[in-house]
Amino acid sequence: MRTVRLNLKDASYNIYIGAGLLKETGRLLMEHGLRKRAVIITDTSVDRLYGSTLEHTLDNCGLAVSRFIIPPGEDKKSLDTVKTLYGSLAEVLTDRTTPVLALGGGVIGDLSGFVAATYMRGVPLVQIPTTLLAQIDSGIGGKVAVDYGNLKNIIGSFYQPKLTIADISLIKSLNKRDISNGLAEIVKHAVILDEKFFDYLEQEIDKIYKLDDSCLDYVVFRSAEIKSKVVTEDEKDTGLRNILNFGHTIGHALETVSDFKLSHGEAVAIGMVAAGKISLKMDMLGNDGLNRLIALLKRAYLPIRLPDLSIESILEVIQHDKKVKNGRLRFVLLKSVGNAVISDVVTADLIRDVLVNWNE
Numbered sequence: 001m002r003t004v005r006l007n008l009k010d011a012s013y014n015i016y017i018g019a020g021l022l023k024e025t026g027r028l029l030m031e032h033g034l035r036k037r038a039v040i041i042t043d044t045s046v047d048r049l050y051g052s053t054l055e056h057t058l059d060n061c062g063l064a065v066s067r068f069i070i071p072p073g074e075d076k077k078s079l080d081t082v083k084t085l086y087g088s089l090a091e092v093l094t095d096r097t098t099p100v101l102a103l104g105g106g107v108i109g110d111l112s113g114f115v116a117a118t119y120m121r122g123v124p125l126v127q128i129p130t131t132l133l134a135q136i137d138s139g140i141g142g143k144v145a146v147d148y149g150n151l152k153n154i155i156g157s158f159y160q161p162k163l164t165i166a167d168i169s170l171i172k173s174l175n176k177r178d179i180s181n182g183l184a185e186i187v188k189h190a191v192i193l194d195e196k197f198f199d200y201l202e203q204e205i206d207k208i209y210k211l212d213d214s215c216l217d218y219v220v221f222r223s224a225e226i227k228s229k230v231v232t233e234d235e236k237d238t239g240l241r242n243i244l245n246f247g248h249t250i251g252h253a254l255e256t257v258s259d260f261k262l263s264h265g266e267a268v269a270i271g272m273v274a275a276g277k278i279s280l281k282m283d284m285l286g287n288d289g290l291n292r293l294i295a296l297l298k299r300a301y302l303p304i305r306l307p308d309l310s311i312e313s314i315l316e317v318i319q320h321d322k323k324v325k326n327g328r329l330r331f332v333l334l335k336s337v338g339n340a341v342i343s344d345v346v347t348a349d350l351i352r353d354v355l356v357n358w359n360e
C-alpha cells in the first residue's frame with residue numbers, strides 16, 4: 001500500500017493506494033476513529049460489482065451499514081438526487097459522526113461529497129473512487145458539486161474527505177474508453193509538472209493501458225501525488241490550481257459543442273494538443289515537445305485531431321468560460337514538457353488561428 005499525504009491547514013488527510021484495498025476499508029475506518037456506523041452511497045453498476053465486498057468488510061469490523069444506490073450517469077448529479085439522498089439519510093443518520101462513503105466514479109464522489117458537506121452542516125466523508133479518473137483527479141482535492149440544468153458543477157463547495165481509499169484492482173472492470181479518459185488527466189499531470197513522470201509514461205504506456213498491476217500502482221500514486229501537491233498549495237483554486245486546467249479551456253468547449261459525444265478525457269486530449277499548438281505559435285514550446293505530447297496521447301487511444309465542429313461555436317463557449325477574468329482569458333501554456341505556465345495573453349484570434357490551421 002502506498003500513501004499520499006494531502007497537507008492542508010486544518011483538513012489534512014491520507015490517500016491510500018493499492019491493489020485489494022477495498023477489503024481493508026473496515027480496518028482503515030477503524031484506524032481513523034470511524035467505528036460505529038457507515039452509510040454507503042453508490043450507483044447500480046458499481047454496487048453490482050463491489051457493493052457487497054465493501055459491506056462485508058464493514059460488517060466484519062462491527063460497523064452498522066446502510067447502502068443507498070442511485071442509477072449511474074451525469075444526469076443524476078442533480079439537486080433532485082441530493083434531495084432523495086437527504087431523505088434517505090434522515091432515516092438512518094442521526095448523529096454527525098457517521099461517515100458517508102462515496103463508492104464510485106466522479107459522479108458519485110462529487111454528489112456524495114456535496115451531500116456529506118451539507119447534511120447536518122457536514123458529516124465525515126470517505127472517498128472510495130472506483131474509476132481511474134476519480135482515483136487520480138476528481139477524488140482528490142475536495143471539490144464537491146452538482147449540476148444545475150446544463151450548468152456543470154455550478155452548485156458546490158470545498159469539502160475534504162477524512163480519508164481516500166483507491167483500490168487499483170477495481171479499475172480492471174472499467175471499460176477501455178474510461179481508461180483512456182483517466183489517462184488523459186494522467187498525461188496532463190505529467191506534462192504540466194513532471195518531465196520524469198512523462199518519460200515514464202512514454203516508456204510504459206502500453207503496459208499501463210493493459211492495466212499491468214505494478215505500472216498502474218505507480219501511475220495512480222504519482223498522479224495522485226502531483227494533484228495533491230497542487231491542491232496543498234492552492235486549496236481554493238485562486239492561483240496555482242488553475243494549472244490543472246491545461247487543455248480544459250478548449251476541451252470544455254469541445255465537449256459542449258459536440259453535445260457531449262466527446263467524453264471529457266477525449267475533449268481534454270484535443271484541448272491539450274490545441275494548447276500545445278498555441279504554445280508553439282507563441283515560441284514557448286518546441287516542435288519536439290508538441291510531438292511527444294501528441295504521440296503519447298495517441299498511444300493512450302485518445303483523439304488528437306480537431307473534430308468537424310463549428311469553430312465559431314467553440315470560440316463562443318470559450319468566451320463564456322468561467323476562466324475569463326476581467327475580459328482576459330486565463331490560459332495554461334507549456335514552456336516545455338513538464339513545465340506549464342498560466343498566461344493571460346492568449347487572444348480569441350490566436351485560438352481561431354490554431355483551430356482553423358490545425359493540420360499545418
Ligand SMILES: NC(=O)c1ccc[n+]([C@@H]2O[C@H](COP(=O)([O-])OP(=O)(O)OC[C@H]3O[C@@H](n4cnc5c(N)ncnc54)[C@H](O)[C@@H]3O)[C@@H](O)[C@H]2O)c1
Pocket residue numbers: 043045046049072073074077104105106107108110130131133134137138139140141142143144152153170171172173174175178181
Ligand atoms: N471534483 C473534481 O475535482 C472533479 C474533477 C474531474 C471530474 N469531476 C467530475 O467527475 C465526473 C466524471 O467522473 P467519472 O469519469 O469517474 O465518471 P462516472 O462517475 O460517471 O463513472 C463512469 C461510469 O463507470 C461506471 N463505473 C465506475 N467505476 C467502475 C468500475 N470500477 N468498473 C466498472 N464500471 C465502473 C459508473 O457506473 C459509470 O457508469 C463528472 O461529473 C465530472 O464533473 C470532478
Ligand SMILES: [Zn+2]
Pocket residue numbers: 185248264268
Ligand atoms: Zn478534467
